Amino acid sequence: xxxxxxxxxxxxxxxxxxxxxxxxxxxxxxxxxxxxxxxxxxxxxxxxxxxxxxxxxxxxxxxxxxxxxxxxxxxxxxxxxxxxxxxxxxxxxxxxxxxxxxxxxxxxxxxxxxxxxxxxxxxxxxxxxxxxxxxxxxxxxxxxxxxxxxxxxxxxxxxxxxxxxxxxxxxxxxxxxxxxxxxxxxxxxxxxxxxxxxxxxxxxxxxxxxxxxxxxxxxxxxxxxxxxxxxxxxxxxxxxxxxxxxxxxxxxxxxxxxxxxxxxxxxxxxxxxxxxxxxxxxxxxxxxxxxxxxxxxxxxxxxxxxxxxxxxxxxxxxxxxxxxxxxxxxxxxxxxxxxxxxxxx
Amino acid sequence: xxxxxxxxxxxxxxxxxxxxxxxxxxxxxxxxxxxxxxxxxxxxxxxxxxxxxxxxxxxxxxxxxxxxxxxxxxxxxxxxxxxxxxxxxxxxxxxxxxxxxxxxxxxxxxxxxxxxxxxxxxxxxxxxxxxxxxxxxxxxxxxxxxxxxxxxxxxxxxxxxxxxxxxxxxxxxxxxxxxxxxxxxxxxxxxxxxxxxxxxxxxxxxxxxxxxxxxxxxxxxxxxxxxxxxxxxxxxxxxxxxxxxxxxxxxxxxxxxxxxxxxxxxxxxxxxxxxxxxxxxxxxxxxxxxxxxxxxxxxxxxxxxxxxxxxxxxxx
Numbered sequence: 001x002x003x004x005x006x007x008x009x010x011x012x013x014x015x016x017x018x019x020x021x022x023x024x025x026x027x028x029x030x031x032x033x034x035x036x037x038x039x040x041x042x043x044x045x046x047x048x049x050x051x052x053x054x055x056x057x058x059x060x061x062x063x064x065x066x067x068x069x070x071x072x073x074x075x076x077x078x079x080x081x082x083x084x085x086x087x088x089x090x091x092x093x094x095x096x097x098x099x100x101x102x103x104x105x106x107x108x109x110x111x112x113x114x115x116x117x118x119x120x121x122x123x124x125x126x127x128x129x130x131x132x133x134x135x136x137x138x139x140x141x142x143x144x145x146x147x148x149x150x151x152x153x154x155x156x157x158x159x160x161x162x163x164x165x166x167x168x169x170x171x172x173x174x175x176x177x178x179x180x181x182x183x184x185x186x187x188x189x190x191x192x193x194x195x196x197x198x199x200x201x202x203x204x205x206x207x208x209x210x211x212x213x214x215x216x217x218x219x220x221x222x223x224x225x226x227x228x229x230x231x232x233x234x235x236x237x238x239x240x241x242x243x244x245x246x247x248x249x250x251x252x253x254x255x256x257x258x259x260x261x262x263x264x265x266x267x268x269x270x271x272x273x274x275x276x277x278x279x280x281x282x283x284x285x286x287x288x289x290x291x292x293x294x295x296x297x298x299x300x301x302x303x304x305x306x307x308x309x310x311x312x313x314x315x316x317x318x319x320x321x322x323x324x325x326x327x328x329x330x331x332x333x334x335x336x337x338x339x340x341x342x343x344x345x
Numbered sequence: 346x347x348x349x350x351x352x353x354x355x356x357x358x359x360x361x362x363x364x365x366x367x368x369x370x371x372x373x374x375x376x377x378x379x380x381x382x383x384x385x386x387x388x389x390x391x392x393x394x395x396x397x398x399x400x401x402x403x404x405x406x407x408x409x410x411x412x413x414x415x416x417x418x419x420x421x422x423x424x425x426x427x428x429x430x431x432x433x434x435x436x437x438x439x440x441x442x443x444x445x446x447x448x449x450x451x452x453x454x455x456x457x458x459x460x461x462x463x464x465x466x467x468x469x470x471x472x473x474x475x476x477x478x479x480x481x482x483x484x485x486x487x488x489x490x491x492x493x494x495x496x497x498x499x500x501x502x503x504x505x506x507x508x509x510x511x512x513x514x515x516x517x518x519x520x521x522x523x524x525x526x527x528x529x530x531x532x533x534x535x536x537x538x539x540x541x542x543x544x545x546x547x548x549x550x551x552x553x554x555x556x557x558x559x560x561x562x563x564x565x566x567x568x569x570x571x572x573x574x575x576x577x578x579x580x581x582x583x584x585x586x587x588x589x590x591x592x593x594x595x596x597x598x599x600x601x602x603x604x605x606x607x608x609x610x611x612x613x614x615x616x617x618x619x620x621x622x623x624x625x626x627x628x629x630x631x632x633x634x635x636x637x638x639x640x641x642x643x644x645x646x647x648x649x650x651x652x653x654x655x656x657x658x659x660x661x
Contacts, residue, residue, distance in 0.1 A: 016492065020499070301597060312505060316499055
């Protein structure tokens with residue numbers, strides 16, 4: 001299979017999966033017990049009002065008609081109105097997505113920055129004390145419930161040590177005296193671009209705990225994946241040859257071996273995203289972080305069904321795209337994948 | 346989530362053996378033979394995990410006998426004792442309704458273990474049937490089943506489970522069902538891979554040759570041989586299943602009050618982080634953490650013992 005054909009095949013598959021995800025979501029939305037119109041209007045709505053809303057929302061149309069409308073609306077980002085905020089969901093999403101992405105991106109960077117080097121060193125010193133410590137640390141990391149860790153860190157760093165803020169993206173005084181001008185929606189980037197260093201420091205202090213919590217699992221995952229694929233690569237003959245040729249060990253590890261070992265490790269990027277975004281649902285409300293996660297939790301608590309479906313769909317589409325990009329990146333780095341020698345996706 | 350992590354590692358778990366229980370025992374009692382530089386730490390951790398698991402299961406089963414506050418474990422309140430700090434009478438303190446947190450944690454273990462097991466079992470049964478059928482029959486049916494599997498794998502699992510749980514209304518059964526819906530595709534993929542490799546084996550073809558029907562061949566010859574890697578994956582996933590059901594409990598989509606649930610207990614404890622009643626969320630979380638870790642370590646041991654690569658990594 002040539003490179004172009006691989007690319008096209010992956011694109012078509014990703015589109016089909018997206019259509020499938022829409023179908024599943026639509027199917028689930030139609031087994032909801034209770035009348036969406038009644039949910040929208042509240043329990044005390046009159047019968048006429050409900051009939052009017054049913055017609056307005058198109059709930060009386062045949063299912064295929066509803067499905068086509070559902071898909072075309074979703075493609076255009078028309079997710080309807082939130083039952084709770086009564087605002088277009090797409091507007092709420094646009095406001096909240098950057099806050100969540102800020103956490104997710106920072107957690108991913110932290111995962112790679114800590115997990116990859118630690119994994120390389122653990123593999124290089126296989127069965128050493130360092131390797132064992134890393135093994136224990138990574139097992140602790142993958143077993144740690146994020147929502148519990150969040151509370152523990154709040155206890156330590158807010159209540160007992162009084163070092164870090166409890167929650168929010170900025171403290172009230174900062175947002176009042178040094179408000180951040182929104183450019184990208186990432187407070188850290190925006191504050192830096194506008195030279196607002198007071199707000200920047202405050203934003204960093206507020207981001208530390210949520211990012212550490214979200215990164216705990218990804219760091220351990222990246223560490224274990226890197227270690228495993230490094231062990232495979234280090235056993236190969238070209239590494240032995242390089243050693244025999246007298247190359248510096250750091251050169252061997254980080255330039256020669258890691259180049260090959262990083263390809264399977266890249267798979268974790270998709271998983272890291274999936275974990276961070278679902279983790280965000282659990283911990284954003286703990287840290288009062290105004291992102292998608294706390295939006296989704298509010299929706300859960302208020303039976304705000306359209307919001308649930310909208311968040312699920314948007315996050316799923318981002319997830320599919322990230323997995324697609326990771327696959328393409330891997331294929332770009334490893335010709336065996338795009339030539340179909342190993343079956344991926 | 347952890348389960349994705351597990352499946353990344355365990356895709357290559359293909360060594361035939363007979364039954365997960367025996368594999369687990371073999372892994373823990375007889376570490377891989379012929380390894381001069383065995384990972385001693387790994388063995389100790391695995392043995393420790395098995396002991397911890399045995400203790401957790403026993404405590405859960407015997408919960409009413411272990412605690413003098415079994416009624417509170419089931420939900421009875423005692424408001425005059427509310428929010429007492431840990432003491433000899435209440436080693437884990439009491440919660441906002443005066444219930445002994447230790448009793449709640451012990452009864453919560455029942456919820457956690459039972460729901461984790463139920464999720465994995467439903468996932469294994471549904472996934473294996475679909476996957477083995479797809480792999481054995483092949484053709485368009487295979488294509489159709491596997492594309493559906495892809496679609497379910499495309500959702501971040503916890504998110505889909507939450508949406509389904511909201512739609513179904515909160516209860517333990519619905520939480521289990523909601524998670525199981527996101528759980529089966531992993532087993533379907535493994536079972537399909539196994540079934541494809543079995544399809545052309547002589548004994549399967551011989552069975553067909555003497556006139557055994559397709560469903561019978563699947564039941565008698567394909568399924569039993571598909572199960573080992575599926576069980577390995579299932580043991581790896583138990584910790585993740587318990588974590589997921591606790592996460593649903595944490596957001597209020599798990600078992601309703603007054604049944605004890607670790608996730609819900611941690612969630613109730615959230616407001617006490619600011620008032621200093623640290624024990625309310627800390628102990629249920631600790632129980633959850635230790636349980637998940639014990640399952641992860643045991644799962645690791647099974648994986649090490651069953652996959653050639655895992656063994657190589659351990660022995661090298």
